Amino acid sequence: MISKEHIIKRFTSYVTIDTQSDPNSDTTPSTKKQWDLANKLAEELKAIGMQDVTIDDNAYIMATLPSNVSHNVPTIGFISHFDTSPDFTGANVKPQIIKNYHGGDIVLNKEENIILSPDYFEDLKQYIGQTLITTDGTTLLGADDKAGICEIISAMEYLINHPEIKHGKIRVGFTPDEEIGRGAHKFDVEKFAADWAYTMDGSQIGELEYENFNAASAVVTIKGKIVHPGYAKGKMINSMYIATEFINSLPRIETPEHTEEYQGFFHLHTINGDVEQTKLQYIIRDHDKGHFEARKEVMQKLTNELNSQYEREVITTEIKDQYFNMREKIEPVMHIVDIAEEAMKQLNIEPLIKAIRGGTDGSQLSYMGLPCPNIFAGGHNFHGRYEYVPVESMIKATEVICKIAELTALKEKTT
Template sequence: MISKKHITDRFISYVTIDTESDPASQTTPSTKKQWDLANKLVEELKAIGLSDVTIDENAYIMATLPSNIDQEVPTIGFISHFDTSPDFTGANVKPQIVENYDGKDIILSEAENIVLSPDYFEDLQQYKGQTLITTDGTTLLGADDKAGITEIVTAMEYLIQHPEIKHGKIRIGFTPDEEIGRGAHKFDVPKFGADWAYTMDGSQIGELEYENFNAAGAVVTVKGKIVHPGYAKGKMINSMYIAQDYIDALPKKETPEHTSGREGFYHLHTIKGDVEETKLYYIIRDHDKEKFEERKAFMLQMAQTINSKYNNEPITIDINDQYYNMREKVEPVMHIVDIAEEAMKSLNITPLIKPIRGGTDGSQLSFKGLPCPNIFAGGHNFHGRYEYVPVESMIKAVEVIVRIAELTASKKVK
């Protein structure tokens, strides 16, 4: 039985270390502070008894739990990331523990009147009576994905302490910079040496995912011309107005706040501008590859349409693909999803198999030759002040990892 205090203490020891990544940085990891947790994890993995514990010059961590059976079985892996999102501050995280949650509002910050309410976040109701870890309302929590790291470390520790549970060779990996789309960029798949792996990076208990968005980033640059406003007639070209025309040209209902399931979107997440130049930063998402390509083409087409109204063609667009839907790489080896599903059912967890409205390290790793479905880590409301994680969900995730290891060793799979 996993101790609630033990797993809580481990999780809090991770989230109180600031590991926010930085998309503007060109280094790996993108922030020096990610090394603080990375180095701590290396020492902890050695302390619990794992072998082949390594950390490379880019802070990628790998370690091995050797097989304890005679027959040859597949080597499996479990992977999580230790950076947190730059969408909201991860500095000075002060977790709050809510024991025996009563199903009512949780005051995160009385001084600032910040409330985590089931009236708005309905998922809270399913955790009534459980122990929740929340923020204090001023930072994110970091359950994405320090809950996953907590679960993997705790599962490996549990397997070491319980040699009667038979398993094959298990590899674990922890990565930097997943939140800025680079978590798998420098992941050495041959060195990892697993036949397949699972990222522990999903949300609510039961999630099991092997589909994700196809993703691209787009920078729309609009050039204008600054002239003294008192003498600007016929001369000034205000880039911000042209940028607004471009924004209005994209479908209003095909945005994150109006889509769900497998529906794709255009998301304008940042604007930087003045009269002389405006930049629009978009992400483009769609589960369907053909529709994904159509979205990119449509953005280029709208730029041409607006440019045709001006002599100087003020709009240019730079579009770069970020990752692709891992479904095409996982479906040929669906037994790896089946094992995870069987593990959950054997623990009385209802599998929630659905597409990810986002991406994980697993999507890029799958295209690098390591098929890698995603399993729940337990947290909710990632990347913001309302983030929380039920301790019981983390414990269940540990049990799923252990059960997957056990099932893989008992089946004749390749």
């Protein structure tokens, strides 16, 4: 279908452009450098023959592949994001091509002794004999989610060049700032005008997801009182000790490193403090809405209990909801998951239907009126130096997009 060389060339042309987003910026996109790839993508969509290509003032890209069937079928969409995570540098990415992977250690960087090993990353064993694209050990790769973009554009190009494959109207969308939770914030669902869509933003081959965490952030601020330590008896209040008590009062095993599958957690990701003030930043996650609400209540009750030990309020906890489990919006339209599952089966891919232990643009888009399950893009070990993607997985993801389009064209639109 699509040659390895074609996929490799396209993908590496994307990942060598730095598009790291910045959570501390209040602009959209959050970094100017995201425009470098955004503008390239808009031009590439035009070059392959897509129609109605637009890029707005916030770098959101949309384009259309018109229907080539005479009957009325649903309009579907495919969406990916072009920013990369702020967790690890995305500057000066130097992708390495590992042909016919032998199954052992891959030396990413000989000078710094950085090794990608199947002894630690067991998923590598699935890809013996395949072509892998890795980092050089000093940056992330950017398969999250430039692999998804590569697959969507490659699929559209293939459908344009093979009109014998029948499909309805297809919309594609590329977004900035997904990695900092804002990818859907300024996405114009009405303009996109699809009946449903799929984000190509999953990991290993076969993944198909329509459940994700309910998510909230929590900022816990502890106010202490500083006085000279030599004369502090009965006067000093050390905010760091109160912060330690708060941390230790939450369930220790309900943290990311102790949980899996449908288990939720409290995750303390940042501490800044001194005697006078300490600030704790948490994220709260749970697939179950009831458990999610209970977790927020636990933090608020703990805040009240610790405050009751002092003559004044020493702790404030600000909790903000971030996104919700898209299962609630997908289950009424489960046929859109069924189509993707059938597409994989027809391509001899085993569907791996599971819940996302994280978030996705698709969650927010589903609540904005665009039901949007998530499909594999092929990459592994996102957000760090050990990220890699098998080229064969990207080819398969491209084929899945084409097959979904083909299967959807068999359905008459009813409304």
